[in-house]
Amino acid sequence: MLMQNLRRGVKVEPMLNRLSSLKITDCDLALRREPLKKPIGFKGSQFSERWICRIMLTGGSGAVVAADGGFAVLWADERVFLSHTEVGACSLMASVAEYGLQCARRVKFTTPLDLQDQILSQVHDYACTVTRLPDLHPAFTLHSLVALDHAAWLLFAQEHGLREFDRFILAGFGQKLPMRHSRVGCIPLVSYTTRAREVLQLADAGYFIFKIKIGARGGPREMMTADKERLALVHSLVGSRDTEHTPDGKIRYYLDANGRYFGRAQVEELLDFADKRGFLGQIALFEEPFRARAGESVAGFPVVFSADESVHSARDVAGILELGFGVVALKPAGTGLSATLRVMSEALRLGALTMVADSSSTPSMLDWNKNVAARLPPLPGFRMGLMEMNGHQNYVGWNRLLEKHGDAAQPWMRPRKGVFYVNRGFYGDGGGVFSICPRPVRVKTAS
Numbered sequence: 001m002l003m004q005n006l007r008r009g010v011k012v013e014p015m016l017n018r019l020s021s022l023k024i025t026d027c028d029l030a031l032r033r034e035p036l037k038k039p040i041g042f043k044g045s046q047f048s049e050r051w052i053c054r055i056m057l058t059g060g061s062g063a064v065v066a067a068d069g070g071f072a073v074l075w076a077d078e079r080v081f082l083s084h085t086e087v088g089a090c091s092l093m094a095s096v097a098e099y100g101l102q103c104a105r106r107v108k109f110t111t112p113l114d115l116q117d118q119i120l121s122q123v124h125d126y127a128c129t130v131t132r133l134p135d136l137h138p139a140f141t142l143h144s145l146v147a148l149d150h151a152a153w154l155l156f157a158q159e160h161g162l163r164e165f166d167r168f169i170l171a172g173f174g175q176k177l178p179m180r181h182s183r184v185g186c187i188p189l190v191s192y193t194t195r196a197r198e199v200l201q202l203a204d205a206g207y208f209i210f211k212i213k214i215g216a217r218g219g220p221r222e223m224m225t226a227d228k229e230r231l232a233l234v235h236s237l238v239g240s241r242d243t244e245h246t247p248d249g250k251i252r253y254y255l256d257a258n259g260r261y262f263g264r265a266q267v268e269e270l271l272d273f274a275d276k277r278g279f280l281g282q283i284a285l286f287e288e289p290f291r292a293r294a295g296e297s298v299a300g301f302p303v304v305f306s307a308d309e310s311v312h313s314a315r316d317v318a319g320i321l322e323l324g325f326g327v328v329a330l331k332p333a334g335t336g337l338s339a340t341l342r343v344m345s346e347a348l349r350l351g352a353l354t355m356v357a358d359s360s361s362t363p364s365m366l367d368w369n370k371n372v373a374a375r376l377p378p379l380p381g382f383r384m385g386l387m388e389m390n391g392h393q394n395y396v397g398w399n400r401l402l403e404k405h406g407d408a409a410q411p412w413m414r415p416r417k418g419v420f421y422v423n424r425g426f427y428g429d430g431g432g433v434f435s436i437c438p439r440p441v442r443v444k445t446a447s
Helices: 002-007 078-082 086-105 112-131 138-144 146-159 165-173 196-204 220-238 264-277 314-322 337-349 363-373 398-404 424-428
Strands: 022-042 045-059 064-071 183-187 209-213 252-256 283-287 305-307 327-330 353-356 385-388 419-421
Touching (some): 022 086, 022 146, 045 078, 045 086, 045 146, 064 086, 064 363, 086 112, 086 138, 086 146, 112 146, 112 165, 112 337, 138 146, 146 165, 165 337, 183 209, 196 220, 220 252, 220 264, 264 283, 314 337, 327 337, 337 353, 353 385, 363 385, 363 398
Parallel strands (some): 183 385, 252 283, 283 305, 327 353
Antiparallel strands (some): 022 045, 045 064, 183 419
8 A cells, every 4th residue: 555655646657768677686784873963853852863874785787886864763753753762763763774675685676666666565564563553654664765765776877877867867767857956045944952043153154044843842832832932033033134035035934843733723823923023924834734644724824835744655745735735845865766756746747836855964865855956846936946954053073974975075065155056067967976985795695
């Protein structure tokens, strides 16, 4: 059923005339724990470190590739996070990643989507078993498999001699991404733990959209009071700042409740507060006010709503549009490129807007987000692609990770005044996704 939902509504026609079957001959999985400057808070909780998973694959031709993914269990399914220690929750996700890798070793596939079709239901069943949640959110399984999915795309590209991102997407998915922007705007994160001076520093650095986590800890009244105070504080700090990137020259806010609101009355109360304080018009997006399974409509409110956790498959897109959502958040680094392409294709077919949300990405994970964001239609009022980016705010070793990146010297690796400038070099190569240079691996395969 999971794979039927993921595929529904999307017809894929690989463009290579003769796609040969691929086989993973060797593989490896490595984990490391990246410390954060301070805990990242949302969904009424917080996590204090990020586990990074690196998958290395060797194909039949001897090509060796590697890709990274991160474990954000609190985002994927908060029940798993809240019922275990942070290490325990990440360990469960690591076991799912390992199981997925072993499943991938046993099959032949023509494209990464074909690989996902063959293994995802089996891996999700395993994930439900180890977490003891028969209704585990599919995002947990997809998130566990991001590194594998991206490594499979790189192996597909290498085996067919495709170095450009556009070429291997067209070959493996059968559709082109619609745009080629010269700029990608960055959206930093204002978490529960982001201090006032950090907000001011972000504004000084030229950022012009701020993603603000609401849905604070506590009961409904405590949460609403804290959310109002948070929004009022951020607006008092940056609301009057000028920017050249919005039609009225004012900074925009992107609210994210992560499903913490219980009904329309709470949303209406918060928006009424914003209206009375004079910044309702600066709210560009309001993401996931209600729980994914609530089925609550957001139609009729004076802001645009974005869906994230409630969309994990192409089948979900039509449903969220019927509920009044206008934007679908895509997460290549959160659910993998394969799932992202399927959801993106259906969203664009149905007339929805799309943008790229982050998943606390490292520089190597951010490459995948940036490549997709640079190719999506812009949101109304903006003349560029948009992409959430918060790794530079959160990782203790961000500069170290950036310097180790294989394309660290490229001009499109660092934003200027809140904007990535992507040039011909970015589009002419893989936009950074080929930057990890793995060592050869020698892993004994089971007989």
